[in-house]
Amino acid sequence: MRLREAYGRKVVSTDDAEAVGRLDGFVIDPEQRCVVGLRLAKVGGDRPFVSWTDLQAFGTDAVTVPSAAVLRAASGQAEERAASKELQPIGKLVLGDLGTALGKVEDVEFDEGSGSLVDFDLGEAGTVASDRLLGLGSYAVVVLEVPPEPSAPGGP
Amino acid sequence: MSVLLRATELEGRPVVTFAGESPAEVKDIIFDSSTGTLLGLTLRGHGLFSRARKDILPWLMIHSIGRDAVMIRDEGAFQGVDALPAEGVPENRNVIGNQVLTDAGTDVGRVVDVIIEAGAEAEIVGYEVKASEALATRGEHVLIPLPAAIAVSGEHLIVPAGALEFVGNDLSGFGAAVKAFREKLREGEG
Numbered sequence A: 001m002r003l004r005e006a007y008g009r010k011v012v013s014t015d016d017a018e019a020v021g022r023l024d025g026f027v028i029d030p031e032q033r034c035v036v037g038l039r040l041a042k043v044g045g046d047r048p049f050v051s052w053t054d055l056q057a058f059g060t061d062a063v064t065v066p067s068a069a070v071l072r073a074a075s076g077q078a079e080e081r082a083a084s085k086e087l088q089p090i091g092k093l094v095l096g097d098l099g100t101a102l103g104k105v106e107d108v109e110f111d112e113g114s115g116s117l118v119d120f121d122l123g124e125a126g127t128v129a130s131d132r133l134l135g136l137g138s139y140a141v142v143v144l145e146v147p148p149e150p151s152a153p154g155g156p
Numbered sequence B: 001m002s003v004l005l006r007a008t009e010l011e012g013r014p015v016v017t018f019a020g021e022s023p024a025e026v027k028d029i030i031f032d033s034s035t036g037t038l039l040g041l042t043l044r045g046h047g048l049f050s051r052a053r054k055d056i057l058p059w060l061m062i063h064s065i066g067r068d069a070v071m072i073r074d075e076g077a078f079q080g081v082d083a084l085p086a087e088g089v090p091e092n093r094n095v096i097g098n099q100v101l102t103d104a105g106t107d108v109g110r111v112v113d114v115i116i117e118a119g120a121e122a123e124i125v126g127y128e129v130k131a132s133e134a135l136a137t138r139g140e141h142v143l144i145p146l147p148a149a150i151a152v153s154g155e156h157l158i159v160p161a162g163a164l165e166f167v168g169n170d171l172s173g174f175g176a177a178v179k180a181f182r183e184k185l186r187e188g189e190g
Helices: A077-082 B161-166 B171-189
Strands: A010-013 A018-029 A034-041 A049-051 A062-065 A093-096 A101-104 A107-110 A117-121 A127-129 A133-136 A140-143 B003-006 B014-017 B024-032 B037-044 B052-058 B070-072 B099-102 B107-118 B122-131 B141-145 B156-159
Touching (some): A140 B014, B107 B141, B122 B171, B141 B171
Antiparallel strands (some): A034 A049, A093 A101, A107 A117, A117 A127, A133 A140, B003 B107, B014 B024, B024 B037, B037 B052, B037 B122, B099 B107
């Protein structure tokens, strides 16, 4: 699934079939190269975050959670910031670690089962596999400029 | 791998951490005026009118100088000026506008830029000079190679007369010219 189509998706709790909010921000851990949480908008109360591990499913029409009880407050300022506009990857400059701009993030493909990032779509500049990701900051997404050598299959 | 670049091109280039933050941009270069070695970069906040920062970026802490950014691992790369050897921070390190004379006394022209070879270490390998009447290319900008370890301070910058044989017009071939010139100097010594 891609980030762009996932924003705004309804989040529904399956115990009472009530919508608990809409997906408003992704919490991405660049070290794990993974979506680790979501921030919801239009949430009643002050618990707009949900951990990826507390999701029931990331479906094509809705994200489901077992109940509204899994919603929580931000775990800290770092999570608050990670979910903010400042750190959402779409539109961000992509810089290689050698200091060359590779393009801008058009979209990000992620695995809706695990939350793992698959690759960054830079439009005409191609895609960058997530195993090249070094960091995601307010200025840029930093990636290995040269793709890592694929591990040799088998050996000699 | 090393690349040649003009010192003035570095000004304003963002300094970016691996985490994707840009805490500063390049203000100026710092070189050891007695050897022509680059010691590091001075910094300022983003934007033309932002304040200079007191800390500096020592050369050894730079991961890479790229076309679009100067990359560092993290903000631990920034250090106080006292991290540099004292002789590395001359009172007036700006050589732009200074007159270049050969050791034979010919006025070559005035410095418009400094050419840096940037790799694991960095040094000043040439001047870009607005050519004087002594050169056939008067008025044009030419690149003049420098011997290794040349002093780059003073109102007059002295280059060996032999350097004029290796004058270049563009950076792409200039690395080879510097190399050829330095080899010739070494042969002269031997």
